[in-house]
Amino acid sequence: MRTRLILTALLCIPFMNAAAHEEEEHAHEAHAAHVHGAAVLNVFTEDDSTVVLELDSPMINFISFEHKPGDEKQITEYNSFLKTLSSGIFSGDSAFRINSEAACFVKGFEHDVEFDDGHGDFELTVTYRCEKIDSLSSIEVNLFKNFPALHSISAQVVTEKLQKGFELKADSHIINLK
Numbered sequence: 100m101r102t103r104l105i106l107t108a109l110l111c112i113p114f115m116n117a118a119a120h121e122e123e124e125h126a127h128e129a130h131a132a133h134v135h136g137a138a139v140l141n142v143f144t145e146d147d148s149t150v151v152l153e154l155d156s157p158m159i160n161f162i163s164f165e166h167k168p169g170d171e172k173q174i175t176e177y178n179s180f181l182k183t184l185s186s187g188i189f190s191g192d193s194a195f196r197i198n199s200e201a202a203c204f205v206k207g208f209e210h211d212v213e214f215d216d217g218h219g220d221f222e223l224t225v226t227y228r229c230e231k232i233d234s235l236s237s238i239e240v241n242l243f244k245n246f247p248a249l250h251s252i253s254a255q256v257v258t259e260k261l262q263k264g265f266e267l268k269a270d271s272h273i274i275n276l277k
């Protein structure tokens with residue numbers, strides 16, 4: 100609980116800066132700022148064996164529209180994205196790769212899509228159980244190559260040892276936890 104409170108406090112500052120500079124964004128009450136091309140990733144440890152990754156992103160970073168799918172083409176595209184989710188791109192090793200020494204495996208996987216006011220938001224939570232959490236040293240985020248409309252991820256990390264923000268892009272996509 101304490102970790103979550105710290106995290107919330109840390110997150111406010113970058114969002115306010117983003118809001119001041121981006122035209123095409125609007126904040127939702129419970130969401131991160133909605134900026135096309137950008138996403139937010141929260142990384143935190145919950146106890147001595149759990150690592151949680153929370154991704155919050157506009158849907159436009161993953162599909163070409165931001166409303167409930169209407170015509171056949173959109174339905175196909177949307178279903179294909181959902182299929183991508185269940186295929187393990189997000190839950191397996193390919194989207195987020197934690198260094199193998201930490202011996203982490205996926206314990207929980209939840210996602211949610213919301214369309215509202217002409218914009219869509221995607222939320223993803225992946226929970227890992229790590230056998231050697233002390234050996235946690237890096238998380239590779241490999242979403243950029245699969246989703247070229249996604250340009251940057253603002254990552255906020257809160258662990259027992261570290262509280263730090265990272266700006267991830269295609270050519271700098273590794274969170275260094277040491």
Ligand SMILES: [Zn+2]
Pocket residue numbers: 133135157159165217218219
């Ligand atoms: Zn939008």
